[in-house]
Amino acid sequence: MAKDRKLVFHIFRHNPNDPDSKPRLQDFSLEETPRMTLFTALTRIREELDPSLQFDFVCRSAICGSCAMLVNGRPRLACRTRTAELPERMTLLPLPFFRLVGDLSVDTGSWFREVGLRVESWIHTTQPFDPQAQEERMSNDQAQLIYELDRCIECGCCVAACAAAQMNSSYLGPSGLMRMARFLADPRDQRTNAAVFEVIGTEDGVFGCVGFLACDDYCPKGLPFAAQLAYLRRKMALTGLRPSQNDRRAAVAPFSAQKSH
Amino acid sequence: MTIYTDVLVIGAGLAGERAAIEVASRGFKVTILSLVPPRRSHSTAAQGGMQAALGNMTKSQGDSPDVHFEDTVKGSDWGCEQDVARLFVTQAPVAVRQTSYWGVPWTRVVAGSRQLPDGEVIEETQEKEGLIAARNFGGTKKWRACFASDGTGHALVYTLDNVVIQLGVEVHDRVEAVALIHDGQRCYGAVVRDLRTGQLRTYVAQATVVATGGHGRIYGHSTNAVINEGTGMAIAQDTGVVPLGNMEAVQFHPTGVVPGDILVSEACRGDGGYLLDKDEHRFMPDYEPEKKELASRDVVSRRMVQHIRKGFGVESPYGPHLWLDIRHLGKKHIETNLREVADICRDFLGLDAVRQLIPVRPTQHYSMGGIRTDINGRAYGLAGLYAVGETACWDLHGFNRLGGNSLAETLVMGMVVGGRIAQDLEWLEMPFPQGVVTALIQDATRQVEERVRHLMAGGPEYVYDLRNEMSHILLEKVGVFRNEKDLTEAVEGLVKLHQRASQLGLRSSGVGANPEVAAALRLPGMIRLATTIAYGALKRTESRGSHSREDYPYRDDANWLKRTLATWSPGADLPSLSYEPVRITELPPGDRGYGEGKVVSAKATTEGERVHG
Ligand SMILES: Cc1cc2nc3c(=O)[nH]c(=O)nc-3n(C[C@H](O)[C@H](O)[C@H](O)COP(=O)(O)OP(=O)(O)OC[C@H]3O[C@@H](n4cnc5c(N)ncnc54)[C@H](O)[C@@H]3O)c2cc1C
C-alpha cells in the first residue's frame, strides 16, 4: 500500500422516503489505514462523517451476500474489496436492477425470494420423513456436487451484470437458473424433466440467456456458470423436442466438468 | 397499522425458522420478522459443523447420546440444565437427519483409508459409506460434528428457508422489533420499526417467539455479524418482568483478525502456529511452558490480553494486536490444510500468510446467557412469550458452549419449542380482551414514538461515541480476565453511560429509514445488557467455564452451583439479581477432565479445538 493516501469516495446518495431528497453523488474523504476494506471505510464514514449513510453489511466476510454494490462500475462485494486495490478516488453506486432502499442499499432479498418461489426452490418428494429411520445414503461425490451448486449467496452481482436481466425484468437470472440446476442435481428431488421445463424452458428461463457469461465473470463465489448454463440449455432443448423423456438424472454436468473454487 | 397472526417469530436465523416451520406445518399462521433477508442472518456464517451423535465414522465408534450428554455437561462446567441437555442429545440426530431429508448436502462417509494432518491413518468402513460424516471438534470425546463441506451454516439456512418458502410462511424483512406489547402477565406481540421507511407498526399474536441471536456486537470486537446487537434480549429485559439468565457467561475466541474480527481457525495453532508480540518474540512459552500455543482457547485468550496489557501489543489504528505466525509451516501445508486461513488473509487483509504475519487479537464469540426459558422454551415472567436459539438461555451451554452445539441447539430447540407452542395455542387462544389489548398497543406504540421524538428534539450526546465507550469498557474490564476492581469500575462506567444515553440527539435529519435513529433507539437497551453482564460477573465470586475471576480462581460448587437471573425494573440504574439452582439429574459435579488442575479448580477449556466453532 502506498503510504498516507487520502481516499476520496464519490458515493450515490438518495433517500426515497424524504420528499426533499434528490439523487446525487456526495464526496467523503478518509485517510487510508492499513488493510482497509470498503467495510471498514464505509463504517467509519457513517460513524465519523455522516450517520445517515445507508448501506448493508452483515457478515463482513463474503458469506451473507448483503453488500454488493458497483465499485468503479463493477458489481462486487464491498466487504471483500480492499481499498489498496483501488485508485485514490473511487465511485460507489448501488447495484442496478434491484429496487433502491436508500443510498447504497438495495432490496435484493425480495427479488431472490420471488425467484425461489418461481423455481420452487425446495425438494419435491412424496416420501414422508421418518424420525426413527437412518438417513438415506448418498455418495459423497453427489453431495459435493450439490454443495457446489448450492453455494450462491444471493448477492445479485451476476444479475446486475446480466444483459438478459436488464432487457427482461421477469428473466429468472443466472442465479435462478443455477438454483434450478442445484435441484436437478439432487436425487432427493423427484421433479421430472417436463416439470423443470415448465419452469425454465422459456424466454424467461434458459432460452432468454444471451450467453456472454458476464455472470461467470462477476460471481464472487465462482459458481460454474459456463458448464451449467450450456447443460441446462441442451437438456431443456432436448426435453422440448421429446417431452416424454422424463429421466432427468443425467441432466447435470458431471462433477469433473465443474469449475472448482 | 396492526397485523394479526397466530405466532409471531422475531428472528429468521436457524432457530426462528426451525420454530416457524414446526408451528406452520401444524396449520397455524406464522409471521417471521427479520432485520435482514433470512438468508443473510448470522447463522449463515457458521462454517464448522453441528454436533449430533450419529456414530458413522471410525473415530466416532461407540458414540451415543450418552457420550454427547457427558461432553455437554462437562463443557458447561456443570452450569447447564441436565434435563435440557438430555432432551437435546436425544433429539439432535433426528434434527440433523430431517435437514438431510429437506435437502442439506451433508458431507458423506467415503470408505477407505486416509491420512490425518498429524500423520495418523484412519480407515472408514464400507458398511457406513454414504451416511452422514463427522469431523473432530474440541472438547468432545468422539468425532461428532456433522458438516456440509466448508459451509454448514449456509447449507442449513438455505435449506430451512426453502422449507419456509414452500410452506408459504410470511416473512417481513428489514424490520426491527423495538418493544414487546404486554401487561406484565401476558405478551401480545411487538412494536416494530420498518427499516425501509422508518414507520412504526404493531404485530399482535397469541404467541411471540424471540429468536434474535447473540449480542456479540456490544463488545465492539466480535466474530458475530454486525447486526448481532442483542436487541431481542434487550426488549425482553425492558418488560421489567422477564429475567435474563447467566449473562456473565460470554465466550471469547483467541484469533480474530485485525481489523474486522473475522475468525481464523484454531487449526493454525493446532498445526504448530506461533503467537508473536511487537518484538516478534514468541511469548506463549513464557506463560505456558508446557502447552505453549496449544493451551485451551480461554487460556490462550487470557495470556494474549495479559501480554498486550504489559505493553507488548503491536500498535495499529485499530488498537493493539499480536501476530499469528504460520510461515514456518510451509507453503504446501498452508495452501492445503489451512486454505481457508490463507484465503481470509489474502481477501480481507491483502497479505500472504506464507510470507507474512497475521494480525490477531482475542474477540467476543458466543453468548451462553440470554432470555431465561423453561425446557419448553417458555420465557420466565410472561405467558405467551418464548425464546429460541442463541438469544435464549434454555440452558444447554451453562458457562461454556461446546463448538458445534449451538447449530444443533437452534434446530433441536426450534423443533421442540415450535411443537410446544402449537400445543400451548390451545389454551393461549382464549379470546383476547380486545379493548385492553388495543389500549396496550396504543400505549406501547406511544412510548416508542415518544423515544423517537425525544431523539429528534436533540440532546448533546452522539450515539457512536457512547457506543464505542460501552464497547471499550466491556473489552477492557469485562473480557477474558475479570476481577473486582475492574468489574466495579465497569459497572460504574456503564451506569453513567446509561444516564448519558438519555441525552442522545441526532446529527442527521432522522427522516425515513435513517440508520442513526435505529442505532440510537437500540443503544440504551444495549447498555443495559452490558451492565447486566458486568454486574452479574462482579457478583459471581468464583471462576466457572468462560467466567474467569483472577481474584476467585476456583469453581465454587458450594456457593455457586446456581444460575444468575437478572430483571430490570423500569427506571432503575441496575438490574436486580436473583439466583436459581442448576438442575442436576444425572451427572454430579466433578472434574472436567481437561487436565487443568484439581476437581474444584477445573478451569474452562475446549482443548485443542481444530475447527472453529
Ligand atoms: C464466526 C462464527 C462461526 C460459528 N460457527 C459455528 C459452528 O461451526 N457450529 C456451531 O454450532 N455454532 C457456530 N457458531 C454459533 C452459531 O452460528 C450461532 O449461535 C447460531 O447460528 C445462532 O442462530 P440463531 O438462529 O439463534 O440466531 P441468528 O442466526 O443470529 O439469527 C438472528 C435473527 O434475528 C433477527 N433479528 C435480530 N434482532 C431483531 C429484531 N430486533 N427484530 C427483528 N429481527 C431481529 C436477525 O435478522 C436474524 O434473522 C458460530 C458463530 C460465529 C460467530
Ligand code: SF4
Ligand atoms: S450468460 Fe446468460 S445468464 Fe449469464 S449473464 Fe449472460 S445472459 Fe445472463
Ligand code: SF4
Ligand atoms: S450466482 Fe454468484 S453472483 Fe449470482 S447471486 Fe449467487 S453468488 Fe452472487
Ligand code: FES
Ligand atoms: S457483508 Fe456479507 S457478503 Fe459482504
